[in-house]
Amino acid sequence: MILSCQNINKAFHEKQVFKNCSFHIEDHEKAAIVGINGAGKTTLLRIIVGELEADSGQVVFGKDTSYGYLAQNAETDSEHTIYDELLEVKKDVILLEEKIRSCELEMRHVEGDALTALMEQYALYTHQFEQADGYSYKSEITGVLKGLGFTEEEFSKQASTLSGGQKTRVALGKLLLRKPDLIILDEPTNHLDMSSIAWLENYLLNYKGAVLIVSHDRYFLDKIASKIIEIDGAAVSVFSGNYSDYAVKKEQLRTARWNAYMNQQQEIKHQEAVIEKLRSFNREKSIRRAESREKMLQKIDVLEKPTETRADMRMELTPRIMSGNDVMQVEGLAKAFGSEKLFANLSFALKRGEHVAIIGDNGTGKTTILKIINGLVEQDAGEIKLGSKVHIGYYDQEHHVLHPDKTLFEEISDEYPTLTNTEIRNVLAAFLFTGDDVFKQIKMLSGGERGRVSLAKLMLSEANFLILDEPTNHLDIMSKEILEDAINSYSGTVLYVSHDRYFINRTASRILELENGSFTGYLGNYDYYLEKKAENTLSAPETDGAFPPAAGGSREGNPSSSAASSLKQDWQSQKEALAAQRKKENALKRCESEIERLEKRSMEIDEEMTHPDVCINVAKLQELAREKEQIEENLLLQMEEWESLSD
Structure with a gap:
């Protein structure tokens, strides 16, 4: 494990940003944090890197773990050129190279034990230089700069003269060259064109360390992420897979929660109606039965109403007249x-x-x-x-x-x-x-x-x-x-x-x-x-x-x-x-509509059978039972057709 967030809570004034936020990042894992604007994604990153304090909970990094953080509008502002700014990251390698050159010069003028000691020192420096990919650091810098959209003519530009977006790209380049165990990026694609984003995707996919990203670029998340951490209404959930996998699972969960909520609400309303009816009889026995049902109703763990999917904005584009072909x-x-x-x-x-x-x-x-x-x-x-x-x-x-x-x-x-x-x-x-x-x-x-x-x-x-x-x-x-x-x-x-x-x-x-x-x-x-x-x-x-x-x-x-x-x-x-696809979709909609109609009628029959005037009417009960049996058969056929169309 490279990072663990345990029961993190954070609120601003009275607004709870997230509650009991827990997740972990493993070595080499690529994870993404998603959520609507204002959900708290950047806040969570700032808590992780220590720029902001959580109200409670803890952030634990693995032993000897190094991390690098690129804020959303991070900029590099100096009098160095773009190339020299990235070269600054490799100063340890450059220092090793200088020591190697120095040893080479000294070896010309010493002999005996001094030469032996110097050669051992030279071998150590050379090994460290090779371990740090010293022979390729210049080409690595050039590759990163070109990948991020800089031309060779721009390498000599002063960082202080660049636009905000270019400065952010320089800061991103420096972070990538540092190669920390964990890269933390907040909206890294904002200032990149398509070819640069594709390059960054490939770079991060092949990166040996772990990556934690906040991004609205769903295509980017599909390519990079193997885990999605969602912030939704102060709740934090973890999904395995990329963004498309998450979107499917999220919709399935939302549908299941909505159905569970609606079913419970329907049951609550039914029980309330029965209780009210029993009280209206105004008999001791019926009142006791009403009170018994009321106690059972109070023990129900009432589900919260799920937030409706994409209920925040409504848009419909409709032409007033049709144009020519x-x-x-x-x-x-x-x-x-x-x-x-x-x-x-x-x-x-x-x-x-x-x-x-x-x-x-x-x-x-x-x-x-x-x-x-x-x-x-x-x-x-x-x-x-x-x-x-x-x-x-x-x-x-x-x-x-x-x-x-x-x-x-x-x-x-x-x-x-x-x-x-x-x-x-x-x-x-x-x-x-x-x-x-x-x-x-x-x-x-x-x-x-x-x-x-x-x-x-x-x-x-x-x-x-x-x-x-x-x-x-x-x-x-x-x-x-x-x-x-x-x-x-x-x-x-x-x-x-x-x-x-x-x-x-x-x-x-x-x-x-x-x-x-x-x-x-x-x-x-x-x-x-x-x-x-x-x-x-x-x-x-x-x-x-x-x-x-x-x-x-x-x-x-x-x-x-x-x-x-x-x-x-x-x-x-x-x-x-x-x-053909539209035809199949229309058939699927008709099938779903028919299933909904049949289920509704089945519920109406159940309700009708409980009516006092029907309960004592044997002929009517038999008629309703036959109709319900036919409905069940039709439902089975419709569901089989729906399954076939869905496949």
Whole structure:
């Protein structure tokens, strides 16, 4: 065992953050802490590393265990260059190297016993140097810096001149090079692009020590974590497996707890009704029986009502009108800022109902493309044609669509003057703004709160073409899942930029990768993109996707007609598979609805049989018994069909 947390309690004022929090981390284990924003994830990390004191409980590290902690916005600020800053971590190795060189020089001038002693010292230094991977430390530093997204030209930049995100990456690099027994990371992917996150995943997967992570990046957690530690309503639970395993188990537990709660509540109400009826008879015997039942009811250990899954935010995206089949055609798009050329001759098309994700490294121009489409930035060349009846809804990651001096209420009422005060409050309440919150000024809100206001406006827009720039930034996992469900059920067209691979995996039907100033298209979600990208590493790249691009729209070289035909077949196969899946899901829903109806009728019969007028009616009782028997048979058939459909 490398870390043990035992019965940790922490409260701020009267709010209990967690109660009796207990878990442990084994050697080489990769664990993640998850929970909604404000659940106490960072607080728990700070208690573990000693930055914050728990109200009670203890944190115990294994004997001689070393750990390294990277806070959420940790920065390295010095006059050293980026390379020298990481070189500082290897000062012990550098000192050994200097001692070895010194010994080599001295050996030229001594002999006899002095030489023998010096050679023994030299052998010791050399062994220690080899143990510390001294011969590869320079290449290791270079590999870490490149993996975290720094180019060799940037190695000589002073750390003090870097942006906040770059400083955090430097701090992360230093921590990784220290190689502690336990790495503790708080949101390590916040300032990394996709390629850097993929590199970090691979690094941590192969890391010989243990890792404890707080992250909202579910794809990252799926790749890294083998244990999930959940903080939910002050309770801490441990689940084995990655994030997807946890999500399945969590839903199963939530369903079981909800059913147990509802069954108990139903039994309590039934007993209360019986007690009330017995008292109403106003006879000594019936009153005694009522009191007996009352005592039994008081002994019941009443279950707490489970928190409803994702009940914190409600979102539904519905277009007011349907657009034409051709939503947008982009031809020959080009943009440069001064001498920095972002892209040239980009061409692609969007059809109604497509959900298309634009991906690529930071600085390649993804957000610029969205701004050009929305008329916020002017292109250097190219043309953008919108189809008939296209109504755009735009989500800007910098939230420039919001007015900083307006209140939340004014932001909605000014944009949608036909809404009543009650309707405006209801909309804001659906996005967690209640009471006096609606009179806060936009400029006083956090990034996550501004994101929720922008999503509220997006929902009200009733647009049939959504353009989203990093929509999941600042959202916790539950809010991301709500947005994903809203997009997946949205019948309009979506074009978005995102670094959230889990979000892309769940919502994209096509991916456009922006690399070296041009697009490469992949027909499918993020997993499909990774698979095809690996296959195409040594072969010609694909076309833009389901629809043939204009000349010059993708990378150099045009695919063969057979490749294009293959892509169309892939697309058709996907459509048929989705249609079959929807048909099965609809059948499953009908089956579940019928089971629910039959169970409800069975309960009604049980209740009806207890009625005084039915109890003495033999013919009626036989009729109800026959109906219940038929219901039980039908239930068995429906459950078998449900099991088959579920498989």
